[in-house]
Amino acid sequence: xxxxxxxxxxxxxxxxxxxxxxxxxxxxxxxxxxxxxxxxxxxxxxxxxxxxxxxxxxxxxxxxxxxxxxxxxxxxxxxxxxxxxxxxxxxxxxxxxxxxxxxxxxxxxxxxxxxxxxxxxxxxxxxxxxxxxxxxxxxxxxxxxxxxxxxxxxxxxxxxxxxxxxxxxxxxxxxxxxxxxxxxxxxxxxxxxxxxxxxxxxxxxxxxxxxxxxxxxxxxxxxxxxxxxxxxxxxxxxxxxxxxxxxxxxxxxxxxxxxxxxxxxxxxxxxxxxxxxxxxxxxxxxxxxxxxxxxxxxxxxxxxxxxxxxxxxxxxxxxxxxxxxxxxxxxxxxxxxxx
Ligand SMILES: [Zn+2]
Numbered sequence: 277x278x279x280x281x282x283x284x285x286x287x288x289x290x291x292x293x294x295x296x297x298x299x300x301x302x303x304x305x306x307x308x309x310x311x312x313x314x315x316x317x318x319x320x321x322x323x324x325x326x327x328x329x330x331x332x333x334x335x336x337x338x339x340x341x342x343x344x345x346x347x348x349x350x351x352x353x354x355x356x357x358x359x360x361x362x363x364x365x366x367x368x369x370x371x372x373x374x375x376x377x378x379x380x381x382x383x384x385x386x387x388x389x390x391x392x393x394x395x396x397x398x399x400x401x402x403x404x405x406x407x408x409x410x411x412x413x414x415x416x417x418x419x420x421x422x423x424x425x426x427x428x429x430x431x432x433x434x435x436x437x438x439x440x441x442x443x444x445x446x447x448x449x450x451x452x453x454x455x456x457x458x459x460x461x462x463x464x465x466x467x468x469x470x471x472x473x474x475x476x477x478x479x480x481x482x483x484x485x486x487x488x489x490x491x492x493x494x495x496x497x498x499x500x501x502x503x504x505x506x507x508x509x510x511x512x513x514x515x516x517x518x519x520x521x522x523x524x525x526x527x528x529x530x531x532x533x534x535x536x537x538x539x540x541x542x543x544x545x546x547x548x549x550x551x552x553x554x555x556x557x558x559x560x561x562x563x564x565x566x567x568x569x570x571x572x573x574x575x576x577x578x579x580x581x582x583x584x585x586x587x588x589x590x591x592x593x594x595x596x597x598x599x600x601x602x603x604x605x606x607x608x609x610x611x612x613x614x615x
Contacts, residue, residue: 285323332389417584427565435537461485520544
């Protein structure tokens with residue numbers, strides 16, 4: 277099969293790789309319906325996260341089950357399935373508490389690489405969620421978004437306690453931030469402020485439910501948020517970037533007693549004193565997307581939400597390198613790769 281490999285920072289190649297096979301009895305093999313590039317794939321692409329030698333890329337996926345191992349009993353061949361970037365058993369105590377991305381048996385799907393034609397998914401019964409029937413093709417981008425960016429934005433909104441009557445600030449206008457807006461809207465937030473200086477992203481944020489746009493950043497951005505909230509700060513802040521600056525902006529925009537949901541993989545140390553005196557609840561980490569998949573897949577199936585709109589560039593898999601370049605240069609929010 278063809279699969280994407282990061283040879284070294286900045287160098288993406290589509291290579292012939294062995295077809296995946298069942299390794300563990302709980303595995304499934306899926307044929308991807310489509311795949312995509314994640315903002316977090318840009319960290320190793322840019323050399324910020326050091327990769328050790330050529331690495332298979334991609335951790336977002338949806339597709340048709342081709343084969344299952346002998347221990348798989350819930351998932352069956354022919355089903356259309358979505359899973360998250362951590363395989364999980366969905367039965368351990370951590371999973372049952374809703375933190376499947378910290379499952380005691382978790383396995384990173386990114387190590388397998390889903391920017392490819394086929395993928396082996398470990399712990400298939402716990403990891404994968406099937407639709408009642410194979411969905412129409414036009415819903416595939418939205419299901420693919422559910423695999424990571426929608427689920428991650430949703431977790432951030434839940435972690436930030438977005439809900440009726442709240443003002444929610446979203447730091448980050450990438451796919452996760454934009455879908456954090458969508459999640460906040462669905463969860464009933466009263467006011468949703470996107471911090472963005474890109475016109476096309478501001479527009480999409482408004483269509484997803486943002487009521488206000490703040491282009492300022494850093495201390496200046498925090499000052500504008502304070503003005504908008506009677507000097508108090510927001511009840512809920514979604515942090516969807518992962519830099520020291522964005523995290524401090526998120527904490528600064530939050531009121532004492534408020535909640536910050538952070539899902540950008542934090543790069544850089546945070547100052548303890550500022551954290552201490554912020555008096556905010558901080559909750560985040562790798563999103564337990566699996567917790568939300570059944571609900572999100574239902575909302576997509578009945579066309580209540582259309583998260584696939586974050587894909588503003590569609591390329592064939594053979595042009596994957598251009599997909600990375602477009603996202604790296606911020607010409608694209610998110611690249612869908614067709615098979
Ligand atoms: Zn588990």
